Amino acid sequence: MSRAQQYIDLYEQTADTIKQQAATLLNAHRDEAFARFKQVGFPTNKDEAYLYCPVLEALDTDYGFDLNHLTVPANATDLFRCDVPGIRAHNFYIVNDQLQPAHTALPDGVIFCKLSEACTHHADLVAAHLDRQIGTGNDGFTLFNRTFAQDGYFLFVPANTTLDLPIQLVNMLYAQSSLMTHTRNLIVLDEGAQLHLLVCDHATTGIDFFANRLTEIVVGKNAQLHYYTLESTGADTSNNDQIIVEQAAGSQTVINFIGLHNGRSRHHIAINLNGEHAATWLGGIVISGDNQRTDIDTDIHHNVPHCHSQELFKYILDGASEGAFAGRIVVAKQAQHTEAYQTNRNICLTKQARMHAKPQLEIYADDVKCGHGATTGQIDENALFYMRTRGIGEAEARMLLLLAFAADVLDKITVEAVRDRLRLMVEQRLRGGESKCKSCKIC
Numbered sequence: 001m002s003r004a005q006q007y008i009d010l011y012e013q014t015a016d017t018i019k020q021q022a023a024t025l026l027n028a029h030r031d032e033a034f035a036r037f038k039q040v041g042f043p044t045n046k047d048e049a050y051l052y053c054p055v056l057e058a059l060d061t062d063y064g065f066d067l068n069h070l071t072v073p074a075n076a077t078d079l080f081r082c083d084v085p086g087i088r089a090h091n092f093y094i095v096n097d098q099l100q101p102a103h104t105a106l107p108d109g110v111i112f113c114k115l116s117e118a119c120t121h122h123a124d125l126v127a128a129h130l131d132r133q134i135g136t137g138n139d140g141f142t143l144f145n146r147t148f149a150q151d152g153y154f155l156f157v158p159a160n161t162t163l164d165l166p167i168q169l170v171n172m173l174y175a176q177s178s179l180m181t182h183t184r185n186l187i188v189l190d191e192g193a194q195l196h197l198l199v200c201d202h203a204t205t206g207i208d209f210f211a212n213r214l215t216e217i218v219v220g221k222n223a224q225l226h227y228y229t230l231e232s233t234g235a236d237t238s239n240n241d242q243i244i245v246e247q248a249a250g251s252q253t254v255i256n257f258i259g260l261h262n263g264r265s266r267h268h269i270a271i272n273l274n275g276e277h278a279a280t281w282l283g284g285i286v287i288s289g290d291n292q293r294t295d296i297d298t299d300i301h302h303n304v305p306h307c308h309s310q311e312l313f314k315y316i317l318d319g320a321s322e323g324a325f326a327g328r329i330v331v332a333k334q335a336q337h338t339e340a341y342q343t344n345r346n347i348c349l350t351k352q353a354r355m356h357a358k359p360q361l362e363i364y365a366d367d368v369k370c371g372h373g374a375t376t377g378q379i380d381e382n383a384l385f386y387m388r389t390r391g392i393g394e395a396e397a398r399m400l401l402l403l404a405f406a407a408d409v410l411d412k413i414t415v416e417a418v419r420d421r422l423r424l425m426v427e428q429r430l431r432g433g434e435s436k437c438k439s440c441k442i443c
Helices: 005-020 030-040 056-060 117-120 123-129 139-148 381-391 395-408 417-431
Strands: 090-095 109-115 151-157 167-171 180-191 194-203 209-219 225-231 239-249 252-261 265-273 279-288 292-304 310-315 322-331 339-348 354-363 367-375
Touching: 005 417, 030 139, 056 310, 109 117, 109 339, 117 123, 117 180, 123 180, 123 194, 123 292, 139 209, 139 239, 139 381, 151 194, 167 209, 180 194, 180 225, 194 209, 194 252, 194 279, 194 354, 209 225, 209 339, 239 252, 239 395, 252 417, 265 279, 279 395, 279 417, 292 310, 292 339, 292 367, 310 322, 310 354, 310 395, 322 339, 339 354, 354 367, 381 395, 395 417
Parallel strands: 090 167, 151 180, 167 194, 180 209, 194 225, 209 239, 225 252, 239 265, 252 279, 265 292, 279 310, 292 322, 310 339, 322 354, 339 367
Antiparallel strands: 109 151
16 A cells, blocks of 8 residues: 555545534635545655655654544643743644634734634635645645645734734644644735744654644735744654745745754745745754754745845754755746845764755846855864864864854844744754753653
């Protein structure tokens, strides 16, 4: 039996149950997505975009499904309470694919609710954006999500609204036995809106999880989005995360990924610059050890003139960990006066660590400024020797050099309390500590 066949059989047996418990608008194209998934199945390592994808082998595990959306234990949010000391924020929690009731007051007009609720109370707004960027694509994991996802969240910031505080969203995988979850999320920033969003991914230890998340983001004209995500799960967690962004004219987006702990994870980020003078910064730092495996796959499409993109991803690989980065920038023929730069820097601390890098530029315009490059090496022994001659111990010197290596990624976090806390967590991780959120009791 193929990896896909067991899920094909499951859908054919449970389609009615899935639809009954699902957000209404997700059902509109569910059967169509399933028909295409039935044809294409899951991608394989023979597909270029999935050449080093670590989550494919996780599909061999027999996961449970919560198709009936059983009630989450009342104390789940207490068990996973995860705040960043020193930061005042609007706090929200998702347990598996269910956004939990929150007791935080958002500014007038800002909507943050379950996608299923938004499909009922804000149907026109959701329908205007949901699935618009996905279209008729045949990516196996996208189709897999559209076949099985029942809920997620909807976040809307109205025109010219600036949230006084960032939103912190804690994603919690919580179960007593192996579980696969599928989540659909939609974020819409109207014209001139501004939002800082911190997403923290955690999981119960000792349980096999597979999280399949698909998030669509629409950044309106002159809007600004700062999207920070922290992955700190465990060796038993497999995470397949897809983020698709559409930017209008004059919009600015920062997406910053901090990877500290995981089992197997793949992050696909696609950004479409569809309005002139849009700008994006995309990057992150991955710190891996043991047998952790992280694959980051990005696409930035410059579709109109006068846009700017900058991409910076760094990996620090220890033990027998493995990293992969494939970044593609496409400059369309009509996208004159584009500026696009892509950089990937990696450090392997052991002979067993492995890094696979593939930066790519596809340029069809003739009046552009573009560049890309990747390097993989070891820690700078000359710098290490210099620091040791100044009385700094070897372990401390190594940590300081690695922390300096990560600094330009961390500096892109503009909320000072978040930046300071994440810098501390990165330092703890580099020292070999757990680097877990201070008040998180399970993760």
